[in-house]
Amino acid sequence: MAGAREPSAEIASPVRPARRVLGFLVRLAIAGGLLAYLAKSGMIDARALSRPFTAWPIAIIAVALILIDVSLMAVRLSWLFRPLGLHLPWTKSFQVTVVSFFFAQFLPGATGGDLARLFYVAKDYKGRRSEILTVSLFDRAVGMLSLLVMPLLFAPAFAGLIRSTLALQALLISSAVLAAILLAGFLACLFYQSHMERLAHAVFGFLPWKDWHGQIIRTIASYRHHLGTVAAALCISITANFLNLIVMALAVFALNPARLNLRMCLIVPLGFVANTLPFTPGGLGVGETAFNALFAVAGLTGGADALLCWRVWTALVRLLGLVFYLRGIKRVFGHHAAGDRNPAPATRA
DSSP: OHHHHHHHHOOOOOOOHHHHHHHHHHHHHHHHHHHHHHHHHHHHHTTHHHTTSSSSHHHHHHHHHHHHHHHHHHHHHHHGGGGTTTOOOHHHHHHHHHHHHHHHSSBTTHHHHHHHHHHHHHTOOOOHEEEEHHHHHHHHHHHHHHHHHHHHHGGGGGGGHHHHOOOHHHHHHHHHHHHHHHHHHHHHHOOOOOOHHHHHHHHHHTSSSSSSHHHHHHHGGGGGGGHHHHHHHHHHHHHHHHHHHHHHHHHHHHHHHGGTTTTTTHHHHEEEEEEEETTBBBBTTHHHHHHHHHHHTTTTOOHHHHHHHHHHHHHHHHHHHHHHHHHOOOOOOSSSOOOSSSOOOOOOO
């Protein structure tokens, strides 16, 4: 862990007005192309939009819950940087999160949003980029762990259904195994750091990037004395995913109230895991297919329709990311690391 950090005044970028205008136009062109893709994909087609907004009070509640969900993800990211001695204000964390939320719609799977977020949080800190990238990916892993844990939390309430459905048993076992692997990897880095470093060197030592694997393990091991922060981040993540579950329930209710069923608590988190697979932009198509199949396993219908309704509501929140992207996000962290007392001038991305 690095020592105390000194606050540093943000250095204005000496970019000429003409370059600022050109940068804005380039961003606007990219945003227009991305929105054109979204329209071509049918996600903002007028016929699709009419269904979620038939009952506009439900739509307002759903959008509000999605905004709270994004806000909680921003809190989680901000908290996870504290053990590194880096101050990430919630306002900046929210901007980065919502921009990554926007780009997750257009690049393959949720990984597109991860790439956008990694760019913003690491661009100004050359000396600590490996740590910052590791924490950003660790934040993503905490979110994935919460998705995998959620159906396990609800499983005891549906013991009879699970015993009678082999497919659900297989899905829940797979979820438990993946969650256990993530947790075991984290604990191994915490309490067997030297062993993990030697193992990583033996496996990845031939790669040209010097000691990147060791830096990742050391960064994760730095949470050894901050387990409360990690536990709080996991609780926040579970709460955020529970809000997403409520939004999906609202989507089902808006489309067909008769389809609403508590069994969704088991299958919706698994569907969102499938929606993150990096095959199509934002998981489009993959998510619909997965939700239809998962709903069928639980004896339900309308999974794809509900997910499409969820996509329309989230698209409204994602547009906030477009606003921040066009404006540009200035320096993200409020304090500099010890090795970055004289960082490069801030730029607008």
